[in-house]
Amino acid sequence: MTADLLASVQQFYGRQMRLSEDGAVDEWAATFTEDAVFEDSTEPEPLRGRDAIRESVRRGVARIAAADLDFRHWFGMVDVEPDADGGVFTRYAALAVVTPRGGTAALLGNADCHDHLVPSPGGWLVRHRAVRFDGT
Amino acid sequence: MTADLLASVQQFYGRQMRLSEDGAVDEWAATFTEDAVFEDSTEPEPLRGRDAIRESVRRGVARIAAADLDFRHWFGMVDVEPDADGGVFTRYAALAVVTPRGGTAALLGNADCHDHLVPSPGGWLVRHRAVRFDGT
Amino acid sequence: MTADLLASVQQFYGRQMRLSEDGAVDEWAATFTEDAVFEDSTEPEPLRGRDAIRESVRRGVARIAAADLDFRHWFGMVDVEPDADGGVFTRYAALAVVTPRGGTAALLGNADCHDHLVPSPGGWLVRHRAVRFDGT
Numbered sequence: 001m002t003a004d005l006l007a008s009v010q011q012f013y014g015r016q017m018r019l020s021e022d023g024a025v026d027e028w029a030a031t032f033t034e035d036a037v038f039e040d041s042t043e044p045e046p047l048r049g050r051d052a053i054r055e056s057v058r059r060g061v062a063r064i065a066a067a068d069l070d071f072r073h074w075f076g077m078v079d080v081e082p083d084a085d086g087g088v089f090t091r092y093a094a095l096a097v098v099t100p101r102g103g104t105a106a107l108l109g110n111a112d113c114h115d116h117l118v119p120s121p122g123g124w125l126v127r128h129r130a131v132r133f134d135g136t
Numbered sequence: 137m138t139a140d141l142l143a144s145v146q147q148f149y150g151r152q153m154r155l156s157e158d159g160a161v162d163e164w165a166a167t168f169t170e171d172a173v174f175e176d177s178t179e180p181e182p183l184r185g186r187d188a189i190r191e192s193v194r195r196g197v198a199r200i201a202a203a204d205l206d207f208r209h210w211f212g213m214v215d216v217e218p219d220a221d222g223g224v225f226t227r228y229a230a231l232a233v234v235t236p237r238g239g240t241a242a243l244l245g246n247a248d249c250h251d252h253l254v255p256s257p258g259g260w261l262v263r264h265r266a267v268r269f270d271g272t
Numbered sequence: 273m274t275a276d277l278l279a280s281v282q283q284f285y286g287r288q289m290r291l292s293e294d295g296a297v298d299e300w301a302a303t304f305t306e307d308a309v310f311e312d313s314t315e316p317e318p319l320r321g322r323d324a325i326r327e328s329v330r331r332g333v334a335r336i337a338a339a340d341l342d343f344r345h346w347f348g349m350v351d352v353e354p355d356a357d358g359g360v361f362t363r364y365a366a367l368a369v370v371t372p373r374g375g376t377a378a379l380l381g382n383a384d385c386h387d388h389l390v391p392s393p394g395g396w397l398v399r400h401r402a403v404r405f406d407g408t
Contacts (some may be wrong), residue, residue, distance in 0.1 A: 002140075002143050002144060002147060003140045003143035003144070003275045003279065004274075006143045006147055006275075007139065007274050007275035007278045007279065008147065008274060008275070009144065010158070010278065010350070011350075011351060011352065013349065013358060014349040014350055014351040014363070014364070015351050017349065018349070018351070018363065021234070021384075022226075027148045054328055056380045069218060070406035070407055072365055072382050072384075072406065073349070073363060074210075074348050074349060075348075075349065076149040076210050076212055076348055077149065077153065077154070077209070077210060077211065078147075078150055079147060079150040079151055080147065082160075083341065091150070091154065092150070093208055093210060095210070095233065095241075097382045097406075098383060098405035099377065099381065099407035100408060101378070101407055102408075103407050104379075104381070104407070105379045105380070105381045105382045105406060105407070106379065107233065107240075107241045107242065107243065107366075107379065108234065108241070109240075109241045110206070110208050110233045110235060110241045112157075112206075112208075112406075116308060129374070132243060134208065134235035135205035135206055135234075135235035135237055135238060135239050135240070135241070137274075138279050138280060138283060139275045139276045139278075139280070140277045142282060142283055143275065145280065150407040156339035162358065185332070194303070198318055199353035212288040212346055212347075212348055213285065213289065213290070213345070213346060213347065214283075214286055215283060215287055215290070216283065227286070227290065228286070229344055229346060231369065231377075239372075241378065243369065243377045243378065244377070245374075245376075245377045246344050246369045246370065246371060246377045248293075248341070248344075268373035270342035270369075270377060271372060271373055271374060271375050271376070271377070
């Protein structure tokens, strides 16, 4: 049971974060529920709803493209805990690695993250994500 | 079989290392057997027994708190090999990432690690851990 | 199904890359098919065939030994997609971490990688690997 759950979450995270890295903004936003909440420890207010999350990542993708960076998200040390309704609470570490064109890879930061994932016909959706950046 | 074993070890490592990161010294020590041995390539002698391991991590947690750092352990590239008694030999890479308050994340070091894990009613326990830091 | 496949690929990657890190050049080359192709975004031409791949890694291992470095490969964010013949297409992130003797760990680079793995009696073999280094 844990094996299936952990594998499905690991696979989901790989696919989800590649969508944003590949600039697929709409497809990335579609991995959140319509009513999803995204908390970021460097922002005063959470993003509320898929539309707000989509517009935020759209700006992020545009900034990264303008800076001509490769921006990679590593999620690891994933812990899964089923909820009572077929969903799962996860905790994981996230590492951001950026490389400028012709330059050297650098750590941008590490974060301690909590998700609440819920099932859908197309796979997991994020209902709640809380990202606490280290050092904040 | 490998899937269940690998998932249970990955999940254990995530939970175990978060205990030390969260400062839960007693709970972290409880993930080792009473007679556990902890070898560290930067120390002249191994730690012998759960009590010695607990006191060592207690000092580590206090140093990290005094330095006001977020200290993260990434375990990855996990390889599992069952022993003959329901336990498992593992080999994995460990990366330490530290971030000072208000500062930038940095790699502290990478290590090549070997564990012997044994089953208990509450899950895996570490009977032997050998951490060889790169560059030593 | 995904759990078994993902676990077997994760376990394969851990074992495969440790072979090159341990300098086991012939054993590493044996994880590729005889007709394997290895594409590297920093090289003008792909390596074609196990022999060419073996000689390339032999030179790499010798350079790393001469520089007295610990060189570690982290593969993560692994995504698996079965092909129609018992093989699997994978996409993953690869991070290279190097540590000089007595020195500090550093990121050498991050890469976005695609493999085509095929089954063999001894486990997975790489038929095709494409490594696109970030920043190139």
